[in-house]
Amino acid sequence: MSFFDLPPVIERMLLASDKISDLNFSVGQQPQVEVNGKLTSVQPLGLQKLSPYQTEIIAMTLMRGNPEAAQRLIQTGSVDLSYALPTQIRFRVNIFQQRGTYSIVMRVIPTEIPTLESLSLPPQLEQIASLRNGLVLLTGPTGAGKTSTLAAIINLINQRHPYHIVTIEDPVEFLHTHRRATINQREIGSDARDFPSALRAALRQAPKVILIGEMRDFETTEIALEAAETGHLVLSTLHTIDASKSIDRIIGLYPKHEEAVIRTRLAQTFRFIVSQRLIPRADGTGRVAACEVLRTTPRTREYLQMGESQGKTLLDAMRDGRLEGMQEFDTVIKELIEKNIVSLEDGLTFSTNPHNLTLALKGVSSGDDYLHTDDTPPVPSKTSPPSPRFRQSPTRIDLTQ
Helix, strand or coil, X not given: CCCCCHHHHHHHHHCCCCCEEEEEECECCCCEEEECCEEEECCHHHCCCECHHHHHHHXXXXXXXXXXXXXXXXXXXXXXXEEECCCCCEEEEEEEEECCEEEEEEEEECCCCCCCCCCCCCHHHHHHHHCCCEEEEEECCCCCCHHHHHHHHHHHHHHHCCCXXXXXXXXXXXXXXXXXXXXXXXXXXXXXXXXXHHHHHHCCCCCCEEEECCCCCHHHHHHHHHHHHCCCEEEEEECCCCHHHHHHHHHHCCCHHHHHHHHHHHHHHEEEEEEEEEEECCCCCCEEEEEEEEECCHHXXXXXXXXXXXXXXXXXXXXXXXXXXXXXXXXXXXXXHHCCXXXXXXXXXXXXXXXXXXXXXXXXXXXXXXXXXXXCCCCCCCCCCCCHHHHCCCCCCCCCC
16 A cells, blocks of 8 residues: 655645644545634645545555554554654644544644643642642543643643653653653553553652543553552543533542542542633634633532532532632633623533523622532522522533533
8 A cells, every 4th residue: 555645735734724723634525624623624735525545545654654553543443643744743643433434633733832821721720830749630621722731730840840750641742851850751552551551650660740641441540549649749631521520530430339438539639620621712813711720628628528519519619719729610701701802602602501601791690609500500598589590400511512
């Protein structure tokens, strides 16, 4: 099978915009670029709608010299790998089978490591770089900027502390250089077989900080918790939509009879859970990150360990914890709408509870009840008649769909 001259095609596609996040090659479509969350067709070097043969050739070209990746594609139907152009532009690549053909998505990796300021992230996230141990989770749907945020935090640690940092990624995306810290970056497939084995090995490599690209399964999660409990700072990601769902996801990995134990372990080890959603800017110039921040306090540890109940939820703690550096999605989105940074329509689409956010923007609600996301509406006071807005359950938006 002959190989495709891919670099000129990719370079021509990248000329379409300076804000491209992904390249997409799918059968029956022209090559596409994603800009600010929207796909646009392009015709690099005259390429029209792609045939099954063409996408297979592109896939084989990307895996050239990487027989392990080709084997994983055959065995599992998808594979992650990294790819670089001669111009040093790098990509995170996923090749997958669909309806008997191959499709390819290539995520553009910025050449410069971002900072918290350049990503417009909450300044309190800088405190993560000063932690000595514990678990820090970045959560959100695919494409929400979790990897970029982690890269900014690792870069900050690298600038400040003479630590040994080990990253375990699939694949390695941002390339860090040694500054005050020594950074070793291991890629699943080429440097290690899988996350659990790489993580076990990392515990013998004397790191102060361990970055795990994703906590995908029970085994990885358990070893990560053990590492956090034994004095390491562990940073990782989860594909969950908010902080509360992140806790539920981890607890759900364990048998029901171990729930009390895992709640206690999480309460003692977690330091930050940061959830992100990227919302289009109202002026069309890109996207802005809306961040929910949950951090360890006596109150959040109690709610996590004992379980949430009416009036004692992690959402309540975040809403009341502004002075402690906490914030929840809908309050942040409300501020973005009021400042005309995002449109009302987009803000409501990405909110956790569009119904109550609408009421808050109209000034209908006050106090703590305007952003409840529980399926059970808040109970009105006995001294006042029930408000009409308590008669219907709020609408939920699931960003994982």
